[in-house]
Amino acid sequence: MPIANMTIDNNNYLILTFNDTIDEVPIAKTDLQITIYGSNTFYNFTWIAQYTSNNTVGIDMTIITKIYGNSQEQVVVEFLNPKAFKSVFSGRGANPESNMTAYLFENNGNAGTTGSLGQTAMILFLFSIFIAAVSSFGGNSMEMTWNLMNTLQILFYLSYVYVNFPPHLTEFFKYLKYANAENQYLAAIFFSVIPQSHFPRGSVSISIFRIIDK
Numbered sequence: 001m002p003i004a005n006m007t008i009d010n011n012n013y014l015i016l017t018f019n020d021t022i023d024e025v026p027i028a029k030t031d032l033q034i035t036i037y038g039s040n041t042f043y044n045f046t047w048i049a050q051y052t053s054n055n056t057v058g059i060d061m062t063i064i065t066k067i068y069g070n071s072q073e074q075v076v077v078e079f080l081n082p083k084a085f086k087s088v089f090s091g092r093g094a095n096p097e098s099n100m101t102a103y104l105f106e107n108n109g110n111a112g113t114t115g116s117l118g119q120t121a122m123i124l125f126l127f128s129i130f131i132a133a134v135s136s137f138g139g140n141s142m143e144m145t146w147n148l149m150n151t152l153q154i155l156f157y158l159s160y161v162y163v164n165f166p167p168h169l170t171e172f173f174k175y176l177k178y179a180n181a182e183n184q185y186l187a188a189i190f191f192s193v194i195p196q197s198h199f200p201r202g203s204v205s206i207s208i209f210r211i212i213d214k
Helices: 111-136 143-160 167-180 184-193 208-214
Strands: 004-008 014-019 032-037 045-053 058-065 074-079 101-103
Touching: 014 074, 032 045, 032 058, 058 111
Parallel strands: none
Antiparallel strands: 004 014, 014 058, 032 074, 045 058, 074 101
């Protein structure tokens, strides 16, 4: 029965090494289960596994969630279908009790993917405002525009709730702050029409969106 041990490099590339020659058949997502354990309740990542030799399997992980390293996050690989990793000589599947755990190295995550989603949200937001404005100038009521703004502001305030949001949702919240004119350019345009003195802000000087930006 083939036994596998797992190693990891500093790019969080996983290598499964078997003590036997394995029949190299394509590895399906249903053959392995990969789980990351750590301080987060959810880790967003994808993976691809393929043979690099007749006794090693390489697992290339794309981790979107930030990883802090220093033994804070552990990755565990399990055989869901041990028979998929069959010995050429004995015909027996892999030992499901193989030791396949490792601590992940620090990784800032796939910031490009997360940022792209936030940028897409911003484009959709601006497009919606544009359509509403054109509709209003075309003779229709401003009610649709104000309803849109109010809805976006309500969604933005969900970020006040102290829970662990997925990284994509956190990025989306950042862009929803524009619904509150929390931007120097939008604020300048708005306050050129209506003086800022009409909106007393009280004694609070720190906006929640600055905390989210951190």
